[in-house]
Amino acid sequence: MADAFLDAVERRRTYYSLSDASPISDARIQSLVERATQHAPSAYNVQSARVVLLLGERHKQAWRTVAESYASTVPPSNSGTQQQEQREADEQARQARRQRTEKFGSETYGSVVFLENREDIEAQYVQSPDFKESKAFDVWSENATGMLQFAVWTALEAEGLGASLQHHVSTYPAVGRALTEHLALPSSWQCTAMMPFGTPAGPPGRPGKEKPFKPIRDRVIIFK
Ligand SMILES: Cc1cc2nc3c(=O)[nH]c(=O)nc-3n(C[C@H](O)[C@H](O)[C@H](O)COP(=O)(O)O)c2cc1C
Numbered sequence: 001m002a003d004a005f006l007d008a009v010e011r012r013r014t015y016y017s018l019s020d021a022s023p024i025s026d027a028r029i030q031s032l033v034e035r036a037t038q039h040a041p042s043a044y045n046v047q048s049a050r051v052v053l054l055l056g057e058r059h060k061q062a063w064r065t066v067a068e069s070y071a072s073t074v075p076p077s078n079s080g081t082q083q084q085e086q087r088e089a090d091e092q093a094r095q096a097r098r099q100r101t102e103k104f105g106s107e108t109y110g111s112v113v114f115l116e117n118r119e120d121i122e123a124q125y126v127q128s129p130d131f132k133e134s135k136a137f138d139v140w141s142e143n144a145t146g147m148l149q150f151a152v153w154t155a156l157e158a159e160g161l162g163a164s165l166q167h168h169v170s171t172y173p174a175v176g177r178a179l180t181e182h183l184a185l186p187s188s189w190q191c192t193a194m195m196p197f198g199t200p201a202g203p204p205g206r207p208g209k210e211k212p213f214k215p216i217r218d219r220v221i222i223f224k
Pocket residue numbers: 012013014015146164165166167168204205211
């Protein structure tokens with residue numbers, strides 16, 4: 001039983017090379033996402049996770065919004081001697097970011113957006129104000145969203161889909177807000193990550209690069 005679970009854990013990989021197709025129905029994808037969300041653990045069972053499943057044109061539109069907002073985060077450079085040169089270089093950098101990011105929508109089938117409802121987290125601090133100093137509920141919220149992401153990622157892979165985990169929406173909070181506004185979600189829902197997925201069109205990972213592993217003996221120790 002544990003081996004079947006760990007086989008699925010081992011098979012989950014990062015796929016960048018994907019196609020805009022799915023081997024399973026949208027209803028099946030929805031059911032996987034709902035089941036993972038229902039049963040993934042959370043500190044004090046706060047259930048602060050919120051999830052948006054994006055499919056079809058809504059998925060592609062959402063990534064265009066993310067790409068546009070992400071492109072605008074390129075800081076103006078000071079390197080060129082001519083202002084005109086600088087402006088052109090900045091626009092090129094923005095365009096490169098926009099194109100790279102849009103591909104997560106145009107070359108994939110759908111996305112799962114992971115969010116945390118800040119209202120649920122803040123309510124925990126009202127109940128337990130002594131946890132404020134360590135920001136414990138914020139840390140646990142990050143842990144919990146990661147556990148849910150992992151459950152969804154592994155479930156998608158087990159059904160023949162490939163996925164990657166992308167953090168434009170949390171690396172730059174303004175990008176996350178652009179997405180939640182675009183989707184008309186409550187303002188207390190804070191994006192933690194996006195998971196674009198589709199049918200694998202190539203091997204996992206970066207082209208030509210094997211996934212390296214550190215020796216397990218350096219990472220797991222046992223005392224008895
Ligand atoms: C917390 C976390 C954040 C990550 N953020 C990104 C990301 O923003 N973009 C990306 O392409 N991959 C991201 N990854 C994927 C890792 O780079 C990837 O899991 C790692 O290199 C191991 O490869 P594997 O997923 O194929 O096993 C993230 C993974 C984790 C666990």
